[in-house]
Amino acid sequence: MRILVPGGYGLIGSAIVSALLTAGHEVTGLGRSVGQARLREPRVRWLQHDLKDLVSAEAWRPLLADVDAVINAAGVLQDGPGDDVMVTQSLAMVALFEACEQVGVKRLVQISAVGASPDAATVFMRSKGIADEALEGSSLDWTILRPGLVLGSSAYGGSALLHALASLPGFIPLPPAPSIRSVALDDVAATALAVVEGRLPHRRIYDLVEDRAHSLQEIVATLRARLGLPPARFARWPLWIFRLAFRLGDLAGLLGWRPPMRTTSLDQILAGIDGDPTPLGAANGRSLKALPEILEAVGGTVRERWFARLFLLKPVIVATLGLFWLLSGLIGLIEADKAKVVLTLRGFAPTTAALFVHGGALADLLLGAAMLWRRTMPAAATGMIGVTLAYLLAGSLFTPDLWLDPLGPFLKTLPAAVLALVALAIKDAR
Known part of the structure; x- marks a missing residue:
């Protein structure tokens, strides 16, 4: 079969x-940015389209x-720059269902979520519910799949966040949460x-x-054991702390x-993640994997432990670098006169000294701001490394004595450059 997979x-x-490729099907994937996907899976025909243009x-x-069939796996958690939950999960999907009816593509599989409903508490669940309801009213051979907490x-x-929580040293803070049913990614x-x-x-x-x-x-706790880490103590923190963190x-x-730490995720955790396994069990004659089997797919290798520990450190690294360079630039502007004295005492003309000081401060501010913006973060990290090396080179030529300064103005820049290198190494989200 020739199958289109939005969100592939x-x-x-x-x-x-x-799974489709292994079964011998021809697959066309669709998404907003498919560059990495083309490299990772060249057997797929990738189409680059933003769902906001497909309404x-x-x-x-x-x-x-x-196309013989469609499996819709597209979705976004919450509104943000370039992300509109209702457009992605409702308007574009209703248009897709209508188009399938018009061109004769009968079979459509919708990946929804347990708890999806047009009157659900979160926009994420409402948008899924609206699309599900529209699909139910169509003439297609539709099937709606509603996974619980997906692990693999x-x-x-959310699964990455659970890995990060499971890897915390000492004790693990958890919000008050009802019961959760999970599902294996391969299931x-x-x-x-x-x-399909x-x-x-169907239907x-x-x-x-x-x-x-x-x-x-x-x-x-089960995930922590699979990561090969010793048991940890759990702490029940007040809910307001989690609300602040997710804000x-x-x-x-x-x-x-x-x-994944956004208010939509927290609301879902607090509401619980539940569902009824009976209909699917009756249809295929077996139950899906239980939690111990699900987590057998999680290896306890150093790769998994590195990922789990770096996941929560990534935002810390990005925020630290951004604020460090922003404050460096701000202090450079506020204390520009003192900085200019350091250069004029070493033979620089006042105009040249002012150019270096103000230019350097503005560059610091620009790089700090760019580090905090996702799209410009890689360029900012590269710029930070380059500016640091240029600063050290120029300083070594014109003010070599600062290498031995007890406050270490040169030496202290090296860890910042290394941290920017780490940020570059972990920049990818998928």
Whole structure:
């Protein structure tokens, strides 16, 4: 079959694409930025389109030529620069369903979420629910899959956050949370494959969840053991601390980042993640993997431990570098006269000294601000390394005595350059 997968390079989408390719299907992936996806999976025909430009059936129809079925795995957690939840998960999807009806693509699989409803508490769940309701009212051979908490060997979003929590030293803070049902990433992909191949009844809604629910503490403790880490103590912190932390995640979202620690995630955790495994179990004659089996896919190697520990350190590194360079530039402007004296005492003309001091301060401010913006972070980190090396080279030529200064104005720049190098190494989110 020739299958179109919107969102084909996301956590769930990538697993579905791999399952389809293994089964011998021709896959076309669609997403907003497909450069890395093309390199990672060249067997797929990748189409680069922003879903905000696909809110009409007319826009979708050319993309459905020579397509036998669609598996929709596109989605965003929360509104932000370039992200509109209602457009991505509702308007564009309703247009897709209409286009499929018009061109004769009958089979469509919708990856939704447990708890999706047009009157749900969060925009994320409402948008999924609106799309689900529209699909149910269509003439398509539709199937709606609603996964619980998705866990697997790959980690992104909420699963990545759980890895990070599980790796914390000492004690692990947890919000008050009801029970949670999880699902293996490969079970989601296998179910989507079974549906699109006609091995499960169509025009059904299936919750993809394990048979038994677990507490958040039980999930994190099991994951920690799989990472090869000793048991940890758990702490129940007041809810306001978590709300503050997740609000900071919202702020990062305004700067173009997509952290899992945003208020939508917290609201979902507090509401619980539940579902009914019975319909799917009856349809395929077996239950999905339980938590211990799910987490067998998580290896306890140094790679997994490095990822888990660096996940929460990444925002700390980015924020530290951004604030360091911003404050450096601000102090340079405030104390410009003192900085100019250091240069004039070493033979620089006052005009030249002022040019170096004010130019350097402005460069620091620009790099600090660029570090905090997601799209410009890699360029900013590269610039920080370059400016530091240029600063050290010029300083060695004109003020070599500062290498031995007890306050270490030269030596202290080296760790900042190394930290920028680390930021470059962990810049990718997928």
